[in-house]
Amino acid sequence: MARGGARPGAGRKKNTPNKASAARQEQVAAEGVTPLDVMLDNMRFFHAEAATVLGKMLAIDKSEEAAGLDTFKELLRFRQAAEDCAKDAAPYVHPKLAAIQHTGDDGSPLVIKVIKFSEIE
Numbered sequence: 001m002a003r004g005g006a007r008p009g010a011g012r013k014k015n016t017p018n019k020a021s022a023a024r025q026e027q028v029a030a031e032g033v034t035p036l037d038v039m040l041d042n043m044r045f046f047h048a049e050a051a052t053v054l055g056k057m058l059a060i061d062k063s064e065e066a067a068g069l070d071t072f073k074e075l076l077r078f079r080q081a082a083e084d085c086a087k088d089a090a091p092y093v094h095p096k097l098a099a100i101q102h103t104g105d106d107g108s109p110l111v112i113k114v115i116k117f118s119e120i121e
Contacts, residue, residue, distance in 0.1 A: 036092045043085035050078035 017025065028034050053075040060068045104110050 036089060039085050039089040039092075043082050043089060046078045046082035046085060050075055050082060053078060 053071060057068060057071045057075060060071060062068075102110065
């Protein structure tokens with residue numbers, strides 16, 4: 001019989017929250033609005049406002065250049081605010097990509113070989 005060491009199926013399963021984390025998540029969800037909900041609502045609000053300003057900007061006559069510039073600046077502010085909210089919410093919605101290996105297995109530089117089809121046995 002094996003003693004110590006890693007055993008198949010032993011320990012906590014991956015991505016399983018501990019009791020404190022699970023309780024905290026349940027409490028936040030039960031209270032109503034979560035921080036992620038607020039970030040997403042803000043992002044959608046600023047995005048919708050930017051679309052409204054874009055509609056106003058397209059309706060401006062070419063002779064009113066100063067008004068068009070002010071409207072364009074307002075559009076950029078709303079777009080930037082929407083982007084900032086999206087950046088804040090992204091880690092909660094989308095998983096991060098895995099790291100890429102930049103070295104060989106022994107720490108040496110990664111070597112790429114091109115093999116001709118005729119060399120494959």
